[in-house]
Amino acid sequence: MSVFNASFFRQQCYINGHWVDASDQQVADVVDPASAEIIAQVPMLPAKDLEGCIVSAEQAGQQWKQQSATQRSQLLKKWHQLILENQAGLAELMTREQGKPLSEAIGEIAYAASYIEWFAEEAVRMHGDTLTGPGQHKRGLVIRQPVGLCAAITPWNFPAAMLTRKIAPALAAGCSIIVKPALETPLSALALAALADEAGIPAGVLNVVTGDGPALGKVLTQNERVRKLSFTGSTQTGSLLMAASARHVQKISLELGGNAPFIVFADADLERAVQGAIDSKFRNAGQTCVCANRIYVHESLYDAFLQRFQQATQQLIVGNGLLPESQIGPLINQQAVHKVNQQIEDALAKGARLVCGGPASASDGLWFTPTILADATSAMRCAHEETFGPMAPVFKFTDEHEVISQANATPFGLAAYFYTQNIDRMWRVAEQLEVGMVGVNTGIISSASAPFGGIKSSGTGREGSRFGLDEYTELKYICLELEA
């Protein structure tokens, strides 16, 4: 059966438990990046339609927070079960709209579902505190309450996981939420909503709206009923939203851009470092916020690393994500291809050496051959800009202090990776890297059990882990005076 006949395939917004078109009937095409085929159309919701959604979502939240934590937990578990039962179809739909290889899409569905499972369990552990009396006859309590109506704006590179990473803690905490996915990849979001509806999550608790980011973002940040904004996307957009959210002092979480250093020290296990670089650099065709963006190799290992890294990179198969052998899918659009080309051409003009791959030609369309540049330097754009594509610049370094200084010389601070077998160096370097997340002897770090997030221009707040509910709850202090 075609995935476009699946019950979860939807081409309308999900508002207050209803599937609706834009009131002005405007739509946007959803294009398969591998084939350039228009595979669906979704509403371009006008601002006034979203204002109505905010009213109904806030009302639904008032009822939702009255449900017991156990009731909310059970509904999340049902949603989790339905997602896994439909994993193959959801993965195919994701590959069609985003392009990633089916194997990665299947992995993302499991990853997305794991956030729902995690917060279904956290829902019944939303604890507060009791205080040592602030006075002889006084006693103190701290309770944790839902923040209120939430809004989430999400990117195209992880069309399911970036949503459940926000929806799950919001619902677990007792909040209702309005989600605005990227227009490039709305189908996974709408499919998740269809399964949430089937799971019995009440109307208005989860809402998915499609449309113009700036226009709908303005509504969500300027309406005082919205008490929380969680955004995942570029630093440029995140900064704009942070400023806009100030008007009504919305609680805000930002998961933004990255520029991850990947450091191979002289005592690294070379084979593990090469595999880690492949895993981190080329996942989702290099279109992840935590991809290795700069690879630093100690001078003693430089030539050996380059040789092994080139061998492994040239074995990667570029192709349509629906083909089982494909490991590198297409980039999301022509702008993405142009950005990677510009970084390669800039680096070559400044002395980099092309090891394999190279700039994409006009005839390549959105296909990009995995590329390695040697002799990279800090004068090149690829040292300072997020690449968001399958291009790896490899830098040479001499000593630990120098490479840590280079690794930290960026406004970003999301993830970093390094390979060493020295326990003293592990602690020393991990503590000095200015990031939110560090991978030691691994290129893959993400998990629902881990606090995902960054510092500096990579954002604020953490998603997942036992800290994840903090973003969707407020603490209330209650002071009791007893009769003397």
Ligand SMILES: NC(=O)c1ccc[n+]([C@@H]2O[C@H](COP(=O)([O-])OP(=O)(O)OC[C@H]3O[C@@H](n4cnc5c(N)ncnc54)[C@H](O)[C@@H]3O)[C@@H](O)[C@H]2O)c1
């Ligand atoms: N830190 C993380 O967890 C994480 C995860 C994925 C992607 N990202 C970052 O996202 C970027 C790529 O994703 P992208 O191209 O979709 O980012 P983007 O910022 O262009 O778009 C992200 C979302 O914001 C919306 N949007 C765009 N402009 C807006 C505006 N002015 N007001 C309100 N909403 C607006 C878009 O429609 C989309 O839904 C990269 O920089 C990547 O590093 C970060």
Ligand SMILES: O=C[C@H](O)CS(=O)(=O)O
């Ligand atoms: O692109 C950003 C995602 O958060 C990457 S991950 O799948 O969470 O590692």
